[in-house]
Amino acid sequence: MNGAGNDDAALARRIADAAGAVLVTLRQSGLFAGKALGAAGDRVANALILQALADERPDDAVLSEESVDNPERLERRRVWIVDPLDGTREYSEGRDDWAVHVALAIDGEPAIGAVALPKLGLTLATDTPPALPSRNMPPKMVVSRSRPAPEAVAIAKEIGADLLPMGSAGAKAMAVVRGEADIYLHSGGQYEWDSCAPIAVARAAGLHVSRIDGSAMEYNCADVYLPDLLICRKEEASSLLAAIRRIAATTSAAPAKP
Numbered sequence: 001m002n003g004a005g006n007d008d009a010a011l012a013r014r015i016a017d018a019a020g021a022v023l024v025t026l027r028q029s030g031l032f033a034g035k036a037l038g039a040a041g042d043r044v045a046n047a048l049i050l051q052a053l054a055d056e057r058p059d060d061a062v063l064s065e066e067s068v069d070n071p072e073r074l075e076r077r078r079v080w081i082v083d084p085l086d087g088t089r090e091y092s093e094g095r096d097d098w099a100v101h102v103a104l105a106i107d108g109e110p111a112i113g114a115v116a117l118p119k120l121g122l123t124l125a126t127d128t129p130p131a132l133p134s135r136n137m138p139p140k141m142v143v144s145r146s147r148p149a150p151e152a153v154a155i156a157k158e159i160g161a162d163l164l165p166m167g168s169a170g171a172k173a174m175a176v177v178r179g180e181a182d183i184y185l186h187s188g189g190q191y192e193w194d195s196c197a198p199i200a201v202a203r204a205a206g207l208h209v210s211r212i213d214g215s216a217m218e219y220n221c222a223d224v225y226l227p228d229l230l231i232c233r234k235e236e237a238s239s240l241l242a243a244i245r246r247i248a249a250t251t252s253a254a255p256a257k258p
């Protein structure tokens with residue numbers, strides 16, 4: 001089987017839901033704390049996702065943040081790209097901004113995705129994308145709590161947007177899908193599993209999704225480093241991409257500090 005079907009989307013949703021529920025239970029158990037809780041969450045959620053995919057889609061390849069990469073995936077058309085616990089830091093701190101990502105890339109395209117936000121009681125997936133709510137005024141821009149993109153900070157200032165620091169790429173992308181924010185701009189580092197499911201859902205919901213140079217996000221590459229992204233309303237994409245180019249030109253033209 002090479003095409004994506006609704007059953008793939010339903011499966012992605014069921015797996016993300018189940019992993020999210022297990023992560024909630026694990027944290028409530030009080031058995032682990034701090035970094036040990038994050039590490040246990042990563043391992044337990046990964047085991048659940050890998051087992052479910054092995055049972056349900058034995059012919060497909062898998063790329064997971066928490067598993068050793070098997071280069072055989074490069075020969076496959078259908079590759080599940082999963083982040084069992086995105087926002088591990090926030091999960092281990094007892095916060096709500098963490099997510100489970102389950103995506104299916106077909107020929108490098110993010111065809112199917114589900115993002116579970118267990119503490120919000122929500123799982124958003126490509127088979128049932130929500131309608132986009134009205135925009136915030138002034139606009140809100142979600143950024144990493146620990147590593148906000150310099151471009152995002154500069155653009156927020158330029159367009160009068162409020163910055164909304166939040167953990168987890170999935171939680172931030174879903175904040176735009178849900179209308180809590182209008183723009184998610186990240187640079188400086190991320191991997192395919194951080195963005196594949198979130199951008200699949202964002203695209204299905206009708207949002208613009210690209211690298212910050214405007215090029216397409218490509219998946220199942222030999223090098224899984226995919227360091228930047230822009231998610232926003234389609235009608236705002238060209239002005240935001242132009243602003244990013246302007247900032248890049250100014251930064252590279254600036255004389256080096258002595």
Ligand SMILES: Nc1ncnc2c1ncn2[C@@H]1O[C@H](COP(=O)(O)O)[C@@H](OP(=O)(O)O)[C@H]1O
Pocket residue numbers: 065083085086087088089143144145146147166167168169187188189190191194
């Ligand atoms: N500069 C960077 N380099 C590598 N990974 C980064 C990164 N900035 C963010 N990420 C990853 O992107 C996810 C969201 O990060 P943030 O909350 O800071 O926006 C996190 O995934 P994990 O929690 O799965 O490790 C984090 O590790």
Ligand SMILES: [Mg+2]
Pocket residue numbers: 065083085086087169193194
């Ligand atoms: Mg991640």
